[in-house]
Amino acid sequence: MKFNFSSFSKSYDKERLPRKKIEFIIDYLEKENFKVLFFLNEKDYLPNSKKINLFKTENINYSSLFSKNESVPFIRISKHFKSNLFQENQNPLVDISGHLIGIKLKSVYLGAFYLQHSKFKKEYIENLLEYFKHLIQSNFNEIVLGDKLKKRSSDLRNKKLEFESFLDISELLSDNIESEILFQNLLEYLVFTMNATKGIILSKDPNSGIYDLKASLGINDDLSKKILRENKGVLALLKKRKESLIQSSNKDLSLLSYSKKNCVLGPFMSGENLNGCIILYDKESRNGFIDFNQYDLRFFNSIVKKISLSYDNIILLENIKKSKKLIDNIMSSISTGIVKINLMGEIEYINDSAIEIFKFNNENLLNNHYAMVFEDNMNLVELIEFAESRNHILYEENLNILKKDRNETSINLTISPVFEEGLNSGSVISFEDLSDINKVKSTFKKYVSENIVDELLLNEGSLELGGVEQEVCVLFSDIRGFTSMSEKLEASKVVKLLNQFFDKMIDVVFKYGGTLDKIIGDELMVLYGAPLKKKNDILNAVTTAKEMFTTLDKFNKEIVADGFPELRIGIGINYGKVICGNIGSEQQMNYTVIGDTVNLASRLCSAAKPGEIIISESVNKELIGNHEFVLNEDLTLKGKKRPVKNWKYTHHIL
Amino acid sequence: MSKIIDKNIKNGVVIVSTEGYFNKDLGEALKEITDQEIKEGHKSFLINLDQSKIVNSIGASILIEIIEELQTVEGSLNFCNLAPIIAKTFKIMGLTKYCETYENEEAALQKLA
Numbered sequence: 001m002k003f004n005f006s007s008f009s010k011s012y013d014k015e016r017l018p019r020k021k022i023e024f025i026i027d028y029l030e031k032e033n034f035k036v037l038f039f040l041n042e043k044d045y046l047p048n049s050k051k052i053n054l055f056k057t058e059n060i061n062y063s064s065l066f067s068k069n070e071s072v073p074f075i076r077i078s079k080h081f082k083s084n085l086f087q088e089n090q091n092p093l094v095d096i097s098g099h100l101i102g103i104k105l106k107s108v109y110l111g112a113f114y115l116q117h118s119k120f121k122k123e124y125i126e127n128l129l130e131y132f133k134h135l136i137q138s139n140f141n142e143i144v145l146g147d148k149l150k151k152r153s154s155d156l157r158n159k160k161l162e163f164e165s166f167l168d169i170s171e172l173l174s175d176n177i178e179s180e181i182l183f184q185n186l187l188e189y190l191v192f193t194m195n196a197t198k199g200i201i202l203s204k205d206p207n208s209g210i211y212d213l214k215a216s217l218g219i220n221d222d223l224s225k226k227i228l229r230e231n232k233g234v235l236a237l238l239k240k241r242k243e244s245l246i247q248s249s250n251k252d253l254s255l256l257s258y259s260k261k262n263c264v265l266g267p268f269m270s271g272e273n274l275n276g277c278i279i280l281y282d283k284e285s286r287n288g289f290i291d292f293n294q295y296d297l298r299f300f301n302s303i304v305k306k307i308s309l310s311y312d313n314i315i316l317l318e319n320i321k322k323s324k325k326l327i328d329n330i331m332s333s334i335s336t337g338i339v340k341i342n343l344m345g346e347i348e349y350i351n352d353s354a355i356e357i358f359k360f361n362n363e364n365l366l367n368n369h370y371a372m373v374f375e376d377n378m379n380l381v382e383l384i385e386f387a388e389s390r391n392h393i394l395y396e397e398n399l400n401i402l403k404k405d406r407n408e409t410s411i412n413l414t415i416s417p418v419f420e421e422g423l424n425s426g427s428v429i430s431f432e433d434l435s436d437i438n439k440v441k442s443t444f445k446k447y448v449s450e451n452i453v454d455e456l457l458l459n460e461g462s463l464e465l466g467g468v469e470q471e472v473c474v475l476f477s478d479i480r481g482f483t484s485m486s487e488k489l490e491a492s493k494v495v496k497l498l499n500q501f502f503d504k505m506i507d508v509v510f511k512y513g514g515t516l517d518k519i520i521g522d523e524l525m526v527l528y529g530a531p532l533k534k535k536n537d538i539l540n541a542v543t544t545a546k547e548m549f550t551t552l553d554k555f556n557k558e559i560v561a562d563g564f565p566e567l568r569i570g571i572g573i574n575y576g577k578v579i580c581g582n583i584g585s586e587q588q589m590n591y592t593v594i595g596d597t598v599n600l601a602s603r604l605c606s607a608a609k610p611g612e613i614i615i616s617e618s619v620n621k622e623l624i625g626n627h628e629f630v631l632n633e634d635l636t637l638k639g640k641k642r643p644v645k646n647w648k649y650t651h652h653i654l
Numbered sequence: 655m656s657k658i659i660d661k662n663i664k665n666g667v668v669i670v671s672t673e674g675y676f677n678k679d680l681g682e683a684l685k686e687i688t689d690q691e692i693k694e695g696h697k698s699f700l701i702n703l704d705q706s707k708i709v710n711s712i713g714a715s716i717l718i719e720i721i722e723e724l725q726t727v728e729g730s731l732n733f734c735n736l737a738p739i740i741a742k743t744f745k746i747m748g749l750t751k752y753c754e755t756y757e758n759e760e761a762a763l764q765k766l767a
Contacts, residue, residue, distance in 0.1 A: 153748070158711050161746050168739075192710040192743070197677060198655075218655045218675065284678040284712045 015150060018142035019047040025135060026050050033117060035098060039085050040111035045143050060084050062109030066102035071129050074098045074114065099125070101133045103140050110140055162299055165193035169303055173310040179318040183215040187278065190303060191217050194296055196280035197289075198258060202228060202235075203268075203276035203315070211235060211276065218281075219258055226254065230274055238267040239274040244301035246292050255279060261289040264297055266304030268311045275311050278304060337411075337431035341384070343424065345369045357411065357433045359403040370429075376402045380413070387415035388427060398434065409435040467581040472529040473541040473573065473619065474598050475514070476605035477505065477548060479522040480568045489564075497564055498522065504555050508547045512540040517592050523605075530580045530593055538575050538622040545571045545613045549651035572604025574616040603637040604646060613649040620647045656680040659705060661687060663696070665767030669759065671702040676709035676740070681716030688720045688731075697729030700762050704735035714747040721752045730754070734762045 012020050029036045038046055039055045046054050065072060065081060075096040098116025102109050113136060115129060169189050172182060183201045191199045198218025202211040211228040230239045234247070234255040244266040249259035256263060259281040268276040282289045283296065292300075331338055337354030341347055350365050358374075365373055374380050380401060387394040396413040403409060412432040418425050479501070486494045502519060509516055509526050513534055517525040526544065528537035548571065556566040576597035604614040615629060623629060634643030656674035663669070668691045672680055688699055699720075703709075721731050734756040736744070744750050756762035 154715075157747050161711060161743060164742065164746060188708050189739075192675065192677075192708040192739075195677070195710045195712050197679075220655075284710065286678070286712060286715060 015146055018139040018146060021139045022136065022143075023047045023050055025132070025139075026053060029115070029132070033119070035095065035114070035116045037094070037114040038103075038111060039100075039113070040103075042110065044147070045110065045140060055086060057085060057111060060111075062102055062112055065100070066104075066109065066112075070102045070104065070133060071126070072100050074100055074116070099129055101129055101136075103137055105137075105141055105144050110144065162193055165189050166299075166303065170306065173306065173314075176317070178321070179314050180214065182314060184217075186307060187215040187217055190278065190280060190300070194264070194280055194292070194300060195284045196264075196292075197282040197284055199278065199280040200255075200258075201276065201278045204230070204274065214276070221258070228255070234265060234279070235274065235277065238265055238277050242267060242269055242272075242274075244297055244304050246297055262291050264292045264300045266300055266307075268304070268308045270308070270312055275308075275315070278307070335433070337433070339370070339429045339431075340418070340426060341370050341429065342426040345371065345388075347373060348426065353433075354431060357403070357409070357431050358401070359405045359407075361404060363404075376404070383413065384415055384427070384429060387417070391417050391424060393417070409433060467579060469577055469579055470530065470533065471576060472527050472578045472580065472593055472597065473537045473575040474517075474578070474593065474601035475524075475526040475528070475541045475545060475571060475573045476602050477524045477526075477545070477569050477571045478605050478608075480570055480610040482522040482567075485565055493564075497559065497567075500559070501552075501555065501567060504551050505548055508544055508551050511547070512544040513537075514540065514544055525598075525602075527593055530578070538573075538619055541573050541575075542613070542615070542619065542623065542626075545573060546649070546651070549611065553653055568610030570605060570608030570610055571613040572601050572606070572608055572615075573613065573619050574598075574601035574604060575618040575622070576600075576616075599639060600637070600644070603639070603644075604635075607635050607637070607646075608648075611651040611653075613651070615647050615649070617645045617647075656683075656706075658683050658687065660702075664763060666696070667698045667700050667763060667766045668696045669700045669702060669763075671705065673705035676703070676706045676713040678710075678712045678716070680706070681713040685716055685720055688723065692723060692727055692729065697724065697727055698732070698766050699724065699730070700732045700734060700756075700759065700766060702734050702759055703737065703740055707737045707739065709740050709743050711743075711747060714743060714749060717749055718747070718752075721749070725752075730766075732756065732762055732766060734758050 026036050036053055037055060038050075038053050039057045039060070040046065041057055041060070043051065043054060043056050060081075065077070074094060077100060094114060095116045095118070097118070098114050100112050100114050102112050104110070113132075115125075115132060117125060120128070169186060172185050172189070175182070177185075183203070187199050187201050190196070199216070200213060200219055200223065201215040203214045204211050209229060211230070213223045216223060228235060230236055233253050237245075237247075244264060246262055246264055247256055247259075248262045250256040261282045263279055263281045266278045267274050268278070280292075280300070283292050284290075331349075331351035332353075334351070335353050337357045338349070338351045339347055339354050340349040346367050346369055347365055348367075354360075355365070360373075363373070370384055371381050374384075379399065383394060383396055383399070394413075394415040398410045399413050400408055400410050411434060414430045416428050416430075418428055489497070502524070505524060506516055509524075512528075514526040514528050515530060517527050519525075526541070528534070528541045528544075534540070548569065552567060552569060560566055574597050576595075578593035578595040578597045580593045600616060604616060608614040613629075614632065614635075615623075620629060629647035629649045632646045632648040635646055636643050656677060656679055657672070658670060658680070659673045660671040661668070668688075670684060670687055672684065674680065684701065691699070701717075717731065723729075724731055730753065732754045733744075735758055736755055741755065744753075744755070754762075754765070756765065
């Protein structure tokens with residue numbers, strides 16, 4: 001008899017082949033009515049499909065049984081030995097005519113197999129036994145060697161995985177990545193390489209001494225809310241021992257309470273100081289948790305030492321990045337353009353405002369020479385060259401520059417040399433864009449006092465342009481009898497007189513924070529509370545009106561001396577809601593106010609006689625304790641259904 | 655932390671999506687599913703590892719067990735959306751010899767369905 005397994009070799013890989021052969025042999029023998037049983041110390045040697053033929057044995061000394069012959073008739077086996085072969089209630093009533101044959105690997109017995117056939121003669125059986133002994137033994141040898149090889153391959157793969165992880169961790173430590181990401185990656189590498197279930201990395205805050213959670217995996221507790229210090233517990237232990245160690249689970253120590261079995265702890269040491277640590281919890285195996293062993297500790301320690309060496313650099317890099325981010329944020333938030341050039345004249349830094357002022361658009365600015373970057377502005381280039389040659393601070397006001405969009409603007413320029421450890425390392429150029437400031441100033445300075453312009457520029461939020469409703473005090477003044485007077489004077493003299501008059505009046509207006517809305521002929525319209533609302537808008541309007549009279553008194557003395565007739569004015573003031581905003585067409589747009597409040601102020605002005613200020617009820621309410629204004633007769637005004645209550649102040653020329 | 659987040663069957667392919675650390679727990683949860691599906695006659699499996707970024711050797715060894723089981727029924731275990739670390743671990747653990755990997759579910763289903 002000879003089995004041909006050549007077709008098997010093609011169908012099955014090396015690992016599965018010997019078990020398949022055993023399966024085939026058993027199938028063959030059973031088909032030929034043999035009873036086949038196996039007694040093995042290791043159940044996995046038999047293929048799964050043939051486990052029914054297996055009796056798992058434990059601590060049986062097969063060597064003594066087969067000391068004389070590797071094949072023993074079952075009848076000759078002692079009762080004691082038989083009872084060891086079968087556990088209670090599992091004896092399958094083995095026929096005593098069968099034989100037990102040892103399965104030996106080198107000099108060690110793996111077990112035995114039993115073969116019995118009721119019909120074949122003894123001589124035939126003995127020959128057959130010899131053949132199957134060799135066949136089964138050789139296949140079991142292959143199984144055992146294959147399993148050993150598989151185990152060693154697996155060990156080798158695990159070692160390779162550790163080695164690869166070690167290399168990956170080394171690479172990670174040299175990568176320029178955010179420390180939070182770096183620590184998380186390090187932890188993940190260590191957890192999966194060491195088959196841990198979870199882990200954490202803590203890092204000491206040098207200011208508070210409290211350990212912050214830098215990375216975690218598999219920990220559900222919010223550890224970041226716990227105060228962890230090195231004066232007690234695990235951190236104190238690590239600080240004292242200064243080396244990696246294995247610790248069993250301990251419910252009393254918070255950092256060890258996450259473990260069910262044991263954990264490995266590694267300190268990040270810098271000399272005598274503990275800077276942080278890494279803890280891995282509970283090693284997994286296929287059969288549940290197992291203890292981290294000394295080999296694990298050795299591998300872990302080598303990595304922890306590597307992290308320790310890099311730790312200072314990681315933190316330093318993190319601090320540098322934080323500082324850079326802070327400076328970038330500051331530089332981005334300021335409206336002043338900043339450019340840093342090095343000694344070679346190359347741009348090392350440029351902030352967003354500088355890019356905006358010059359309208360640079362995706363140009364390659366960094367590391368480019370300033371003469372190239374500012375090639376459209378030779379005046380600027382020359383100033384930088386000059387400042388560089390003199391090595392001192394240079395200021396230039398209202399410098400006109402050409403932006404990349406071909407529009408011009410003016411800037412205030414400062415060029416300052418920069419010194420590092422006493423040596424010049426280049427210059428910082430700062431630009432203050434005057435375009436917006438000039439636009440606003442030129443727009444408003446005709447209408448409001450300089451201090452209001454400055455205040456508006458300082459506090460942009462206070463200025464709301466474009467159709468907002470707000471409460472405003474409106475003052476109208478009008479020269480009485482001006483039309484008839486002007487008819488008697490030359491036109492040029494009238495214009496000159498009016499200009500002088502308005503100069504004086506507007507000075508008073510600006511003195512009390514008024515906004516000159518418009519001049520219509522001989523009439524002035526002034527606002528208090530627009531565009532900028534102030535606390536004493538009404539009082540300021542009334543004070544302005546009163547001072548306009550005293551100023552006019554002085555002015556009249558001057559003009560009378562020049563042969564002009566005296567000017568007399570009447571003033572009306574009202575306070576109430578108006579619509580403020582830039583009103584007009586695209587071609588001409590003016591900041592003004594409209595509404596009933598304005599109309600009433602104008603009507604009150606019309607009703608005022610020369611030397612009189614007429615105020616509305618809303619203005620009078622704000623003048624508590626002021627007895628200069630007296631209740632006047634109700635006025636019937638155009639556009640008003642009911643008579644209007646009003647108060648009157650009469651100016652007496654001193 | 656580690657869990658099976660989805661299981662569905664498309665054109666005869668059992669697609670299982672995992673989340674988190676592919677360790678013993680997740681490996682065993684997956685094996686439970688594959689054992690059950692194999693019993694029900696399914697032979698083609700696709701494991702979507704998009705939400706799992708790391709695997710340990712115990713997880714990989716369970717995957718080898720699943721592959722062994724599938725080999726006995728002429729089935730196959732396939733993977734998609736492998737993170738670089740997992741792909742490297744699979745290679746070292748020798749898994750890539752016995753399974754196919756795909757860029758994503760669509761690419762895998764085009765081949766497997």
